[in-house]
Amino acid sequence: MIRMIDIAREVGVSRTAVSFVLNGKHKEMRLSEPIIRKIRETAERMGYVPNELVNTVVKGKSNVIAVISKFSDFILPAIHGCVDEAVKYDYIIKLIPVEKNINEAILKAIKFRVAGIFAISLEPELIDQVDSKFFNYGIPSIGLTPHTGRMMFDQQKSAQKGTEYLLSLGHRNIVFFGTSSDISQEREEGYKKAMTEKGLPLQIIRTEEEEIPEKTDLLLQADPDAVQCSNDSVALLLMHECYSRRIFIPETFSILGFGNIPACRLSAPFLSTVDEPYYQTGRIMFRQIYDLLSGNQKENYEYLCGDVIPRETTVALKQQKGEK
Amino acid sequence: MIRMIDIAREVGVSRTAVSFVLNGKHKEMRLSEPIIRKIRETAERMGYVPNELVNTVVKGKSNVIAVISKFSDFILPAIHGCVDEAVKYDYIIKLIPVEKNINEAILKAIKFRVAGIFAISLEPELIDQVDSKFFNYGIPSIGLTPHTGRMMFDQQKSAQKGTEYLLSLGHRNIVFFGTSSDISQEREEGYKKAMTEKGLPLQIIRTEEEEIPEKTDLLLQADPDAVQCSNDSVALLLMHECYSRRIFIPETFSILGFGNIPACRLSAPFLSTVDEPYYQTGRIMFRQIYDLLSGNQKENYEYLCGDVIPRETTVALKQQKGEK
DNA sequence: CTGAAAGCGCTAACAC
DNA sequence: GTGTTAGCGCTTTCAG
Numbered sequence: 001m002i003r004m005i006d007i008a009r010e011v012g013v014s015r016t017a018v019s020f021v022l023n024g025k026h027k028e029m030r031l032s033e034p035i036i037r038k039i040r041e042t043a044e045r046m047g048y049v050p051n052e053l054v055n056t057v058v059k060g061k062s063n064v065i066a067v068i069s070k071f072s073d074f075i076l077p078a079i080h081g082c083v084d085e086a087v088k089y090d091y092i093i094k095l096i097p098v099e100k101n102i103n104e105a106i107l108k109a110i111k112f113r114v115a116g117i118f119a120i121s122l123e124p125e126l127i128d129q130v131d132s133k134f135f136n137y138g139i140p141s142i143g144l145t146p147h148t149g150r151m152m153f154d155q156q157k158s159a160q161k162g163t164e165y166l167l168s169l170g171h172r173n174i175v176f177f178g179t180s181s182d183i184s185q186e187r188e189e190g191y192k193k194a195m196t197e198k199g200l201p202l203q204i205i206r207t208e209e210e211e212i213p214e215k216t217d218l219l220l221q222a223d224p225d226a227v228q229c230s231n232d233s234v235a236l237l238l239m240h241e242c243y244s245r246r247i248f249i250p251e252t253f254s255i256l257g258f259g260n261i262p263a264c265r266l267s268a269p270f271l272s273t274v275d276e277p278y279y280q281t282g283r284i285m286f287r288q289i290y291d292l293l294s295g296n297q298k299e300n301y302e303y304l305c306g307d308v309i310p311r312e313t314t315v316a317l318k319q320q321k322g323e324k
Numbered sequence: 325m326i327r328m329i330d331i332a333r334e335v336g337v338s339r340t341a342v343s344f345v346l347n348g349k350h351k352e353m354r355l356s357e358p359i360i361r362k363i364r365e366t367a368e369r370m371g372y373v374p375n376e377l378v379n380t381v382v383k384g385k386s387n388v389i390a391v392i393s394k395f396s397d398f399i400l401p402a403i404h405g406c407v408d409e410a411v412k413y414d415y416i417i418k419l420i421p422v423e424k425n426i427n428e429a430i431l432k433a434i435k436f437r438v439a440g441i442f443a444i445s446l447e448p449e450l451i452d453q454v455d456s457k458f459f460n461y462g463i464p465s466i467g468l469t470p471h472t473g474r475m476m477f478d479q480q481k482s483a484q485k486g487t488e489y490l491l492s493l494g495h496r497n498i499v500f501f502g503t504s505s506d507i508s509q510e511r512e513e514g515y516k517k518a519m520t521e522k523g524l525p526l527q528i529i530r531t532e533e534e535e536i537p538e539k540t541d542l543l544l545q546a547d548p549d550a551v552q553c554s555n556d557s558v559a560l561l562l563m564h565e566c567y568s569r570r571i572f573i574p575e576t577f578s579i580l581g582f583g584n585i586p587a588c589r590l591s592a593p594f595l596s597t598v599d600e601p602y603y604q605t606g607r608i609m610f611r612q613i614y615d616l617l618s619g620n621q622k623e624n625y626e627y628l629c630g631d632v633i634p635r636e637t638t639v640a641l642k643q644q645k646g647e648k
Numbered sequence: 649c650t651g652a653a654a655g656c657g658c659t660a661a662c663a664c
Numbered sequence: 665g666t667g668t669t670a671g672c673g674c675t676t677t678c679a680g
Contacts, residue, residue: 001437001461003657014666019659029665047457052435053377053386054657058672062377064418071407073586076400083395083419092436094388095407095417111376112416113325133371137325236590243592262397263587266560268567327673338650343675353649378673382656650680657672664666 002046011035011042018043022050056113065289066109068096068119068143074278075121081282082118089290091115102126106134106144116289119143140292142285152284153276155183158306159190162228162256162274165308167198170317171225171254175203177215177238178230187230187258209233216241225317226254232261235271239313243268254314260306269312276306326370335359335366342367346374380437388416389613390433392443392467395421398602399445405606406442413614415439426450430458430468440613443467464616466609476608477600479507482630483514486552486580486598489632491522494641495549495578499527501539501562502554511554511582533557540565548577549641556581560591563637567592578638584630593636600630 004022008015013035020026021039056062067082069075083093094114098105102122109117119127120143130144166174176191178184188204195202203222207215216238219227229235235257242249249255249269257264257273264271281304291298328346332339337359344350345363380386389410393399407417418438422429426446433441443451444467454468490498500515502508512528519526527546531539540562543551553559559581566573573579573593581588581597588595605628615622 001657005657014668015658016660016666016668023659025660031665035665047460049431049434049461051381051437051657053381053437054672055659056672057375057377057381057674058657058659060672071404073401073404076404077397079419080395080397080400083421087421092432093419095403095419097407097411107373108416110373113375113377136371137373233590236592240590240592240594261586263585263590266557266564266587267591268560268564270564325673329673339674340650340652340676347675349676355649359649375673378656379675380656381658382673382675384656652677652679654677655675659671660669661671662667662669664668 001051002048004048007039007042007046007048010046011038013039022048062113062115063090064092064094064112064114065116065118065286066094066096066112066114068098068102068105068109068117069121070098070123070126071095072121077278078120078282078285081279082286083282084279085283085286086290089286091286091290098122098126102129103131103134106130110134110137110139114139116293117141117144118285118289120285140289142289142292152288152301152303153281154303154305155186156190156193157303158274158276159187159228159258160194161190161305162258162308163191163194165310166226166228166254166256166314167194167200169226169254169314172200172317173203173223173225174200175205175219175222175224175227176230177205177207177219177227177234179208179234180206181230184230191228207234209237212237213241216245220245220247224253225320226256226314228256228258230258232257232259232264232271232273235273235313236263236267239267239271250313250315250320252320254320256308256314258306260309264309264311272311272314273309274306275309277304280304325375326372328372331363331366331370331372334370335362337363346372386437386439387414388418388436388438389440389442389610390418390420390436390438392420392422392426392429392433392441393445394423394447394450395419396445401602402444402606402609405603406610407606408603409607409610410614413610415610415614422446422450426453427455427458430454434458434461434463438463440617441465441468442609442613444609464613466613466616476612476625476627477605478627478629479510480514480517481627482598482600483511483552483582484518485514485629486582486632487515487518489634490550490552490578490580490638491518491524493550493578493638496524496641497527497547497549498524499529499543499546499548499551500554501529501531501543501551501558503532503558504530505554508554515552531558533561536561537565540569544569544571549644550578550580550638552580552582554582556583556585556588556595556597559595559597559637560587563591563595574637574639574644576644578644580632580638582630584633588633588635596635596638597633598630599633601628604628 004018005015008018021036086093096105235255257271260273260275264273328342329339332342345360350360410417420429559579581595584597584599588597
């Protein structure tokens with residue numbers, strides 16, 4: 001690796017001159033144009049690459065952000081969005097996986113003197129284990145305390161939009177088919193709100209993914225116009241149950257998922273769903289920490305709201321009944 | 325951030341002593357046990373965190389690996405595997421996205437003096453643009469030249485295993501339904517090999533994903549026992565076409581996918597497929613660059629071979645005919 | 649056991 | 665315009 005001193009010697013100037021030219025600060029020391037050009041050319045010719053690590057050490061400021069996460073297929077697209085956004089602001093993302101010990105991961109980030117820490121997709125239990133001493137280091141972080149770092153996505157409102165879409169299709173007898181996870185319940189609230197506003201009765205069936213086969217029978221007894229699922233997996237699994245019973249969708253009833261996972265575009269029939277844009281959310285999350293780093297503390301970020309993506313599993317009630 | 329000198333002053337010893345103790349080299353300078361303990365305790369109490377950046381600068385060796393990639397949902401699980409494996413060897417992964425300019429990404433990696441560069445999931449055209457001067461820096465890299473950095477996965481052999489599985493089920497009239505991509509053709513070769521070994525006639529239908537609706541009719545005319553698809557998407561899309569035609573699977577014919585994407589476990593019926601373990605492959609890729617860094621150059625890594633994952637879309641011929 | 653000193657590659661203030 | 669110098673936080677050698 002060639003260093004500044006090497007090119008200084010080659011050109012026959014001081015290391016300082018090289019430093020200033022290469023950092024675009026040559027105005028502060030009126031060097032002659034030819035010299036400036038020669039320094040640049042020589043640097044290029046010798047293949048000089050500045051050492052960012054040293055810069056970080058000297059300036060005491062890095063442009064690396066640690067993303068601490070329990071990675072899963074689920075969260076990967078958000079990381080993707082985060083990385084893409086980071087590169088625009090000339091930040092680099094370092095990935096630090098967490099299995100059991102979150103403090104180990106945080107320590108690793110601090111060892112590298114990262115500019116900021118971004119924790120994402122960690123269970124509350126892990127967050128509770130965070131050693132509070134780390135906050136003394138003054139490293140801006142998001143997601144290391146219980147109420148920060150949530151996905152910037154409004155689950156309830158998005159689910160409500162989903163229900164309203166079903167309503168707009170003429171469905172009235174809508175059952176919400178969901179799991180008992182926190183996130184599922186937030187979505188359930190959206191359903192409740194939309195139904196209540198219309199004065200329609202609530203029908204909620206809670207199920208774990210493994211119980212879907214049995215719970216499907218329960219669902220069928222309700223003879224719904226439409227069923228709104230708390231996520232795409234349960235929607236797809238429900239469709240699977242319908243298939244084995246030779247119950248056709250959307251002729252028998254409409255199904256709406258939530259999440260817009262890739263499988264929605266590969267199911268038979270294609271699953272209508274509410275989009276949860278992980279990638280976009282990842283980008284917003286980056287901007288959140290970026291603002292934190294720049295000191296532009298905006299306290300309230302706009303939460304993203306998902307759009308309904310109509311595909312083949314939802315159809316107007318009239319049309320459905322006609323086919324029945 | 326507290327420094328070594330701070331804890332040295334606190335304890336009343338030399339900075340050298342602190343350095344040696346904290347790096348576990350105190351044997352080289354026989355310090356008294358109480359002093360050693362006091363240094364450790366003080367470091368802990370004051371919240372000392374070593375500065376890895378400086379260490380890198382001083383030692384001229386880092387334990388950071390840059391993963392340069394055009395990230396996509398596809399490749400994310402491989403990254404995941406890579407990160408998980410890296411952490412075991414105490415390496416950190418830095419993500420550097422590439423859109424158009426690969427040299428910019430490489431430069432960024434070199435600026436940070438990474439220990440190695442790992443390029444993955446980049447089109448050949450991008451690889452061709454790599455400025456050869458970068459190789460002078462002697463940074464170990466994989467995937468920056470046309471014939472390195474391929475996924476360590478044997479497409480052909482895996483596909484062949486798939487065909488053999490179909491054969492073992494009693495199917496003879498097997499058609500290969502695939503796209504014209506390079507990877508699809510490798511898999512096609514596996515199919516050909518298995519069929520040829522049995523002296524069975526080859527039936528291959530090439531299709532792009534958009535053409536699947538029309539090509540399905542062609543497929544149907546062949547009246548196959550089983551169809552082997554070049555990837556899960558086309559298998560799933562084929563199932564979608566069958567659904568709209570009310571052709572039931574696996575009663576009419578068996579379908580085998582390739583890839584084992586998450587959607588396989590969410591389709592109706594669940595798709596049997598050949599597993600392409602991206603996550604595992606990512607881990608192997610890390611080990612590859614790790615060996616390169618450690619100087620243990622093994623020239624030939626074992627290519628992974630996928631296993632058949634039987635689910636609901638494949639069934640023995642006898643059983644199928646019985647139901648027909 | 650310790651303190652001094654050189655070195656890693658670079659920035660930035662300063663006197664010349 | 666330049667060379668010197670101090671400093672960033674640390675490792676490592678070496679004479680005491």
